[in-house]
Amino acid sequence: MSRKRVAILISGRGSNMAALIEAAKAADYPAEIALVLSNVPDAGGLARASAEGIATVTVDHRAFGRDREAFDRAMHAELVRHAIDIVCLAGFMRILTPWLVAQWPHRMINVHPALLPAYKGLDTHARALADGATVHGATVHFVVPELDSGPIILQEEVPVLADDTAETLASRVLAAEHRIYPAALRMIATDYKLA
Numbered sequence: 128m129s130r131k132r133v134a135i136l137i138s139g140r141g142s143n144m145a146a147l148i149e150a151a152k153a154a155d156y157p158a159e160i161a162l163v164l165s166n167v168p169d170a171g172g173l174a175r176a177s178a179e180g181i182a183t184v185t186v187d188h189r190a191f192g193r194d195r196e197a198f199d200r201a202m203h204a205e206l207v208r209h210a211i212d213i214v215c216l217a218g219f220m221r222i223l224t225p226w227l228v229a230q231w232p233h234r235m236i237n238v239h240p241a242l243l244p245a246y247k248g249l250d251t252h253a254r255a256l257a258d259g260a261t262v263h264g265a266t267v268h269f270v271v272p273e274l275d276s277g278p279i280i281l282q283e284e285v286p287v288l289a290d291d292t293a294e295t296l297a298s299r300v301l302a303a304e305h306r307i308y309p310a311a312l313r314m315i316a317t318d319y320k321l322a
Contacts, residue, residue, distance in 0.1 A: 130157055130158055130316070131157060131158045131212040132159060132162075132211050133147070133160050133161060133162075133211065133214070134161065134211040134213075134215070135160060135162070135163050136214060137164070137165050137167075137170055137217050138165060138170055138218055139218050140171040140218070141163070141171060141172020141218065142217075142218070142301065143218060144163060145172075146306075147160060147309055148175075148181070149309075151309075156313065156316075157316035158313070160176075161210070162182050162184065162206070163181055163182070163183045164183070164185070164205055164206070165184075165185050165186075166185070166202075166219070166221055170185075172217075172218075182209065186202050199227035200226070200227075203227055213236070214235040214236070216236070217238065217308070223270065228271060228272050236267055236311060238265060238307070238311075240265055242263065242264040242266060242282055243276075243279060243282075245260075247274055250293075251263075251300075256287070261287050262286060262287060263286075264284040264303055265282065265283050265303040266281070266282045267279075267281045268280055280315070281310055281311045281314070282307070283303040283307050
């Protein structure tokens with residue numbers, strides 16, 4: 128079986144990265160984690176990836192000032208240099224330029240802590256609670272230039288409990304993310320297409 132080479136983009140601790148790394152250890156998993164790239168030099172996930180023997184790279188966005196495309200081009204160069212097939216965003220806290228997204232059609236995916244199209248952007252759990260939502264959850268989707276708007280690959284619902292806080296809800300949603308992200312990557316790595 129030819130395994131797809133995957134890069135994970137992170138900005139922090141990389142809990143979804145860790146879920147993908149664990150899934151890729153299975154002999155029948157169709158993807159290998161070949162690179163972890165961060166825009167934050169001291170992101171916690173870099174140490175975890177290194178400990179797993181995975182190549183790591185930092186492209187510090189601050190070095191590029193306001194030139195977002197130059198930053199994206201520098202990241203893209205690293206992805207090409209490492210012969211990456213699929214890019215997974217996992218807590219990567221930068222909005223990508225249309226130029227970069229166009230380089231990875233149906234090969235760049237993201238996990239979002241809400242049932243898209245509801246609650247795009249940040250603070251999804253607090254917003255769901257403020258709206259009185261009874262159901263919340265997580266979504267894995269293809270990345271397109273518009274924020275959190277790409278075709279949906281997988282979703283998992285999480286009930287909102289009467290005594291939930293943003294933190295307790297976030298914890299249950301994160302567990303759902305850890306389940307559906309590896310499953311979605313498996314689908315994409317086996318040439319699943321969702322146009």
